[in-house]
Amino acid sequence: MPPAYDDEADYEYHDEVPEFQDEAEFDDYMNDEEYNLMSEMFPRATKELTDYQGWDNLKVKLAIFDHEFDYEEAMIDLKRTLKKKKTEKPQPKMSALERLARDRAKNFKKTQETSTDVPTRLNKLSSLQRQTKDTASHASSPASRLAHLAASTRNKPSQKYSGPTLSADTEKNSNALVEPRNTGSSSKSRMTLVSRLSDLRKTHRKDHSAAENVSVEETTKPEFKAVPRLTPAISQDLGFGELTKNYNLLHFSSQPSEEVEHLHITKIVVGSDAGPVVQDSRLKRKHSEVFSVYYPDTNKQTAKRQALNNFQKKSPDDVVMEAQKRAFEATKGIESLSLDKSNPANVSKGNAVPKNSLSEDEEDDRPFEAEPKIRTYKKATVATKPKKPVDLQAFIASKKPHLSFVVIGHVDAGKSTLMGRLLYDVGAVDNKLIRKLKRESEMIGKSSFHLAWVMDQTAEERNRGVTVDICTSDFETEHATFTIVDAPGHRDFVPNAIAGVSQVDVAVLSIDCSTDAFESGFNLDGQTKEHTLLARSLGIRHIVVAMNKMDSVDWYEGRFTDIKFELLQFFEDIGIKSEQVSWVPCSGLSGEGVYKTKYPAGQTWYNGPSLVESLEEISKVFRVSDHHDILEKPFLFSILDVVPGSKGNDAILSGKVESGSIQGGETITIFPSEQSVVVDQILTGNAQTPTPAAIRGDFVSVKVRNAFVDDIQSGDIAAVVGYDIGSAQEFSAQLLTFKLDRPLLPGTPFMFFRGSCEQPARVKKLISLVDKADPARVVKKKVKHLGSNQAAVIEIELVEKKRRIPMLTIEQNKHLGRIVLRKEGRTIAAGVVKTLEM
Numbered sequence: 050m051p052p053a054y055d056d057e058a059d060y061e062y063h064d065e066v067p068e069f070q071d072e073a074e075f076d077d078y079m080n081d082e083e084y085n086l087m088s089e090m091f092p093r094a095t096k097e098l099t100d101y102q103g104w105d106n107l108k109v110k111l112a113i114f115d116h117e118f119d120y121e122e123a124m125i126d127l128k129r130t131l132k133k134k135k136t137e138k139p140q141p142k143m144s145a146l147e148r149l150a151r152d153r154a155k156n157f158k159k160t161q162e163t164s165t166d167v168p169t170r171l172n173k174l175s176s177l178q179r180q181t182k183d184t185a186s187h188a189s190s191p192a193s194r195l196a197h198l199a200a201s202t203r204n205k206p207s208q209k210y211s212g213p214t215l216s217a218d219t220e221k222n223s224n225a226l227v228e229p230r231n232t233g234s235s236s237k238s239r240m241t242l243v244s245r246l247s248d249l250r251k252t253h254r255k256d257h258s259a260a261e262n263v264s265v266e267e268t269t270k271p272e273f274k275a276v277p278r279l280t281p282a283i284s285q286d287l288g289f290g291e292l293t294k295n296y297n298l299l300h301f302s303s304q305p306s307e308e309v310e311h312l313h314i315t316k317i318v319v320g321s322d323a324g325p326v327v328q329d330s331r332l333k334r335k336h337s338e339v340f341s342v343y344y345p346d347t348n349k350q351t352a353k354r355q356a357l358n359n360f361q362k363k364s365p366d367d368v369v370m371e372a373q374k375r376a377f378e379a380t381k382g383i384e385s386l387s388l389d390k391s392n393p394a395n396v397s398k399g400n401a402v403p404k405n406s407l408s409e410d411e412e413d414d415r416p417f418e419a420e421p422k423i424r425t426y427k428k429a430t431v432a433t434k435p436k437k438p439v440d441l442q443a444f445i446a447s448k449k450p451h452l453s454f455v456v457i458g459h460v461d462a463g464k465s466t467l468m469g470r471l472l473y474d475v476g477a478v479d480n481k482l483i484r485k486l487k488r489e490s491e492m493i494g495k496s497s498f499h500l501a502w503v504m505d506q507t508a509e510e511r512n513r514g515v516t517v518d519i520c521t522s523d524f525e526t527e528h529a530t531f532t533i534v535d536a537p538g539h540r541d542f543v544p545n546a547i548a549g550v551s552q553v554d555v556a557v558l559s560i561d562c563s564t565d566a567f568e569s570g571f572n573l574d575g576q577t578k579e580h581t582l583l584a585r586s587l588g589i590r591h592i593v594v595a596m597n598k599m600d601s602v603d604w605y606e607g608r609f610t611d612i613k614f615e616l617l618q619f620f621e622d623i624g625i626k627s628e629q630v631s632w633v634p635c636s637g638l639s640g641e642g643v644y645k646t647k648y649p650a651g652q653t654w655y656n657g658p659s660l661v662e663s664l665e666e667i668s669k670v671f672r673v674s675d676h677h678d679i680l681e682k683p684f685l686f687s688i689l690d691v692v693p694g695s696k697g698n699d700a701i702l703s704g705k706v707e708s709g710s711i712q713g714g715e716t717i718t719i720f721p722s723e724q725s726v727v728v729d730q731i732l733t734g735n736a737q738t739p740t741p742a743a744i745r746g747d748f749v750s751v752k753v754r755n756a757f758v759d760d761i762q763s764g765d766i767a768a769v770v771g772y773d774i775g776s777a778q779e780f781s782a783q784l785l786t787f788k789l790d791r792p793l794l795p796g797t798p799f800m801f802f803r804g805s806c807e808q809p810a811r812v813k814k815l816i817s818l819v820d821k822a823d824p825a826r827v828v829k830k831k832v833k834h835l836g837s838n839q840a841a842v843i844e845i846e847l848v849e850k851k852r853r854i855p856m857l858t859i860e861q862n863k864h865l866g867r868i869v870l871r872k873e874g875r876t877i878a879a880g881v882v883k884t885l886e887m
């Protein structure tokens with residue numbers, strides 16, 4: 050016989066389940082449909098409850114939710130548990146004379162009562178006692194006042210709450226408190242819903258175990274509890290900004306593990322010296338969620354760490370300048386270096402033997418700090434076959450066309466917002482994340498940035514409102530798959546933009562069409578021209594101009610055509626043909642023109658494809674032209690990130706297939722260290738799902754075996770067995786100079802960029818001036834200096850000898866053979882590698 054239904058036991062069970070800690074957490078729990086229903090009912094409910102006390106937002110929402118959105122029933126039930134506010138009785142109207150008479154009568158009565166109150170001994174004593182008590186409570190020592198306060202605070206809420214109460218100041222913070230709800234006498238259907246809730250709470254209990262660990266006793270003590278584990282770095286990561294000495298943390302709880310997974314901050318007390326100013330700031334982030342939308346494309350071991358510290362240090366350009374100076378001063382040390390022929394540690398492991406290891410005791414006087422020593426291993430000479438061979442033609446046919454694109458444009462042109470909107474509209478991010486970002490951005494007064502935060506997820510980016518690192522995100526539509534690379538617009542971060550632009554075939558150029566904004570981004574120091582020039586120099590095949598923020602000029606056609614006219618002239622000047630450009634009026638903020646959101650009624654002059662539709666069209670065209678590169682060219686893979694795998698010498702290399710294809714089981718060699726490793730698995734997409742093969746244009750992660758992770762870094766190139774990539778320190782390049790303040794002479798130092806690699810370099814020799822339109826035609830042979838806007842062939846020498854950069858000519862690869870030169874924070878030239886001197 051089944052056990053009898055025990056209503057009481059059920060009640061007990063639900064009561065011990067932790068409650069939602071705040072409204073935000075509950076909002077996150079609801080699905081979209083429930084959230085929308087709640088958004089309709091909640092304002093009505095709060096209006097209806099204005100005459101009641103003892104409720105808070107969460108309580109109201111839970112009541113509605115518990116009654117399965119039966120509004121009337123929820124309100125009846127809720128009101129039953131609430132008290133009505135006392136309302137002052139309206140005074141009857143009276144004349145001024147009448148009021149005066151009443152007052153006089155009242156005063157007279159009072160005087161009479163006082164005069165008849167003759168003090169007896171007992172009265173005197175009790176009044177004295179009263180006075181002493183009062184005085185004591187006001188003028189006692191700080192310690193006794195604190196004890197008094199502690200006692201009174203302790204007594205209050207501990208009787209009232211059984212759930213995971215968080216804050217001592219929760220009277221002010223209505224959202225933080227949850228009273229136990231009456232769940233005992235509900236109908237069956239209500240029980241089901243309650244069970245759902247309790248299940249959820251159980252899950253939350255796991256997530257929030259730390260929050261539960263904070264007992265009522267502890268949290269209600271009126272002490273400031275500084276939690277040592279809230280380091281400035283964690284604070285930054287949470288999007289809170291810099292945590293200085295003046296910030297004391299109150300009521301902070303986290304999971305007890307070393308890896309902070311879920312954090313809750315309920316209050317921050319600012320300015321410990323001047324007396325606390327309490328700011329109510331609730332914020333929680335799951336790191337797993339923070340990183341769910343994008344993958345930062347930097348080498349975690351080096352560049353990512355640097356990017357995170359960017360704002361605490363000098364600007365990248367200052368660093369470059371200093372590095373250049375030091376590099377030239379330190380050339381003597383570099384020459385004196387010698388190479389160790391073997392490394393016994395590796396021999397004993399039976400792994401690849403480093404051919405030219407640096408000996409451990411060598412003095413490291415390199416100009417760059419923390420540069421890894423790159424050893425060289427014995428590369429494989431025999432290729433291995435795929436584990437489960439895939440018919441490449443069939444594989445390509447089974448896949449939707451893929452396109453990777455970079456988003457470029459002046460700072461604040463709305464790039465991140467545009468991409469956030471795009472990802473939202475195509476369904477790559479859900480409502481919940483958007484709502485969460487909206488709340489968090491509102492909390493720090495930057496609500497208009499919530500869409501941008503889908504892409505800009507590091508604390509620096511959020512606090513300064515600029516994109517620092519490059520990041521990628523994959524999404525899919527009915528007709529194609531895409532990888533977005535979001536590049537920073539700020540001039541301090543042009544090197545990152547170079548790394549971003551180097552990876553892709555298409556650029557989306559975001560233009561801020563709002564009044565005067567285009568002009569400031571286009572002229573003089575704006576990044577519109579510099580980014581477009583970079584895009585052109587780094588081999589971008591097509592530009593989609595997103596005429597963004599058109600909502601701010603009421604979709605005025607004249608603004609669109611004026612900007613288009615100016616840009617077309619500029620494109621022509623730098624050799625971008627009109628058929629290589631598409632134009633789409635749009636608004637990232639409100640969504641029109643991005644994907645399927647219709648234009649407002651006032652916009653009648655454009656009926657072309659939306660931004661996403663334009664990209665879909667381009668992907669189809671490129672698919673046909675890329676066929677040859679996939680099937681006939683050798684596999685080349687530019688590495689953007691490397692992390693150790695879970696086992697022994699496993700590693701995961703993330704990057705882009707530049708040409709050819711690869712399958713599991715094949716052997717590849719990584720340059721410059723020349724390690725040969727076997728491909729174990731290929732993972733693709735945001736969810737990193739396994740795929741049998743990767744082809745040209747794909748951004749994938751490749752799991753490999755027998756790798757020495759320390760000798761692999763962002764900027765390295767992997768190739769199929771038998772394909773050699775040297776690390777030339779000197780090479781000839783064909784360049785186009787940009788606007789120069791001073792001419793380029795033999796010996797002029799600058800910073801050299803190839804993909805995500807950068808290194809100090811100098812002009813070794815000026816060879817010739819060539820025709821801009823036909824570079825094969827030499828215009829002048831004896832060249833003493835190079836001025837602005839000249840096309841020339843020069844010899845370049847890399848100064849940093851220890852960081853070897855794998856180099857390819859433009860003949861070998863159309864992307865990897867492209868380079869950029871920068872000096873004093875400006876791009877001075879861009880071009881292609883012609884010949885390598887090994």
Ligand SMILES: Nc1nc2c(ncn2[C@@H]2O[C@H](COP(=O)(O)OP(=O)(O)OP(=O)(O)O)[C@@H](O)[C@H]2O)c(=O)[nH]1
Binds near residue numbers: 462497516
């Ligand atoms: N009116 C309007 N404002 C927008 C639009 N898109 C972005 N904005 C606002 O412009 C500001 C900058 O937007 P972001 O997306 O951060 O700009 P960004 O180009 O990514 O900036 P960086 O990363 O610094 O280069 C924010 O305040 C946005 O809300 C738009 O379509 N219309």
